[in-house]
Amino acid sequence: MKVDFTLSGEPGDGDLAAAAELRRYDGIWLPEITHDPFPLLAVAASRTETIELGTAIAVAFARNPMSMALVANDLQMYSGGRFLLGVGSQIKPRITKRFSMPWSAPADRMREYVLAMREIHSWATGELLNFVGEFYTHTLMTPFFNPGLSPYGNPPIILAGVGPRMTQVAGEVADGFFVHGFTTERYMRETTLRALRLGRAAVGNDNLDGFAISGLPFIVTGPDEKHVRAADAATRKQIAIYGSTPAYRPVLEMHGWGQLGEELNQLSKRGEWDQMGRLITDEMLHEFAIVAPPDQVAERLLTRYGDVFTRTGFYAPYSVPDGFWEPIMHKLQAASFVPR
Numbered sequence: 001m002k003v004d005f006t007l008s009g010e011p012g013d014g015d016l017a018a019a020a021e022l023r024r025y026d027g028i029w030l031p032e033i034t035h036d037p038f039p040l041l042a043v044a045a046s047r048t049e050t051i052e053l054g055t056a057i058a059v060a061f062a063r064n065p066m067s068m069a070l071v072a073n074d075l076q077m078y079s080g081g082r083f084l085l086g087v088g089s090q091i092k093p094r095i096t097k098r099f100s101m102p103w104s105a106p107a108d109r110m111r112e113y114v115l116a117m118r119e120i121h122s123w124a125t126g127e128l129l130n131f132v133g134e135f136y137t138h139t140l141m142t143p144f145f146n147p148g149l150s151p152y153g154n155p156p157i158i159l160a161g162v163g164p165r166m167t168q169v170a171g172e173v174a175d176g177f178f179v180h181g182f183t184t185e186r187y188m189r190e191t192t193l194r195a196l197r198l199g200r201a202a203v204g205n206d207n208l209d210g211f212a213i214s215g216l217p218f219i220v221t222g223p224d225e226k227h228v229r230a231a232d233a234a235t236r237k238q239i240a241i242y243g244s245t246p247a248y249r250p251v252l253e254m255h256g257w258g259q260l261g262e263e264l265n266q267l268s269k270r271g272e273w274d275q276m277g278r279l280i281t282d283e284m285l286h287e288f289a290i291v292a293p294p295d296q297v298a299e300r301l302l303t304r305y306g307d308v309f310t311r312t313g314f315y316a317p318y319s320v321p322d323g324f325w326e327p328i329m330h331k332l333q334a335a336s337f338v339p340r
Contacts, residue, residue: 001302001336002026002311003329004214006056007044009035017044021051023326026311026333029056029086038071045079054084056178056214057160061089061109062099065116065136072155073121073147081152086178087114088160091247107165109135114157114173121154123147158212162248164195171199176212181315182242183215184287185304187251193308215309218289219316221297227320232285234318237277239288244268244276255287294324298331306335 004027005020007013017028028044028051030037037055044053053075060068068087075083089095089106096103112133119131120138129141159170160178170177177196179188196208205211220235222228242248243257244264252261260279267276285291292300301312312332314325 001306001309001332003332004029004052004216004311004313006031006216006313007040009033009037009040013040014043014047017051017053018047021048023323023329024333025051025329027052027054027084029054029313031056032058032062038075041075041083042078045075045082048082049080050082052082052084053079054158055086056158056216057086057088059090059094059099060087060113061095061101061103061106065113065131066120066138068113069117069120070147072117073150076150076152076155081150083155084158085155086158086160088178089166091245104135107163107169110159110166111169111173112136114159114169117157118154118173123149156212158214163250164191167192167195168199168202171196171208171211172202173199176214176310179213179215179309180242180248181216181218182239182248182251182288183217184251184255186287187254188215188305188308190254191250212310213308214311214313215305216313216315217301217305219297219301219314220285220289220291221294221316222318223294223321223324227318231316231318231320232291233277235289235316236280236285237273238315238317239280239284240264240276241268241273243280255284257284294328298328298335301332302335 003025005025007016007028007030009030020028030041032055037058041053072085089110092103095101112135116131116133116136116138123129123141123146129138131138156175158176158178159174160180161167161170162180179192183192200208218235220231222231243252243261246265249258249261252258264276264279290297290300
């Protein structure tokens with residue numbers, strides 16, 4: 001199983017990328033939260049040689065397929081073929097109110113978005129660019145603007161999702177899927193995997209062979225009791241923040257916690273973040289997170305997800321001592337997974 005390291009987007013992350021490679025992580029992911037992930041990944045590509053580099057995720061609907069395809073092609077060349085394009089939709093308020101971009105039928109729009117990027121990425125094959133869809137139209141690529149095919153091929157496209165419709169789209173048009181941190185094992189097995197298989201079947205694939213599934217589960221652990229308490233509180237708060245999002249409500253509803261989602265949503269509108277975290281019970285925490293001493297984290301993660309994930313990492317919204325994750329990483333890397 002591949003194990004990845006997550007960067008934050010700060011200027012010093014170039015050094016962290018090089019250090020992650022030396023520590024034998026398999027990949028580096030950079031989310032688009034407070035920073036654009038692409039410039040730093042270009043820096044990371046120049047500072048590393050073998051580690052994979054990806055966005056987890058870049059906000060698709062904040063850009064059009066052409067601009068996303070171009071920057072992905074650039075990163076694929078800068079990295080020598082090590083780039084992974086992770087994309088996601090985010091939620092309507094972020095797209096319309098933060099980025100001032102259109103929002104409609106997100107799953108259908110995403111399906112067309114990925115297909116448009118694939119059409120654009122064939123720009124040097126001699127075919128005329130002629131993508132005409134419901135949401136996007138790309139019909140012009142003159143030689144002056146054509147960067148040509150990357151000698152390393154097109155980067156894999158990894159799509160993130162929570163709801164079954166977006167997840168099915170991932171199975172249909174993407175090369176892999178990001179399992180959202182706000183996912184329980186039950187939801188993953190009963191909803192996520194079923195939707196991925198439906199998407200794969202729609203394009204003639206009867207299994208998930210060769211399809212990457214990257215999971216970043218919450219981890220509650222630490223080297224001592226003080227760190228564990230901090231990890232517990234921070235993780236409950238992050239679970240609550242995700243739980244306040246109406247689009248993620250189906251995960252709570254599967255476990256009979258739908259009413260909590262409404263309560264969390266109301267508290268979030270008042271900015272009562274600490275109070276939200278206190279509403280996450282021990283039962284909920286253990287459903288969403290791997291809660292274990294450091295020497296048991298790898299075993300617990302493999303027991304829960306080892307037959308599904310092809311790569312993983314550690315969702316830890318708290319601080320631990322330098323080098324803390326490496327022993328856990330090596331145990332996971334030594335494990336094989338069963339094809340889904």
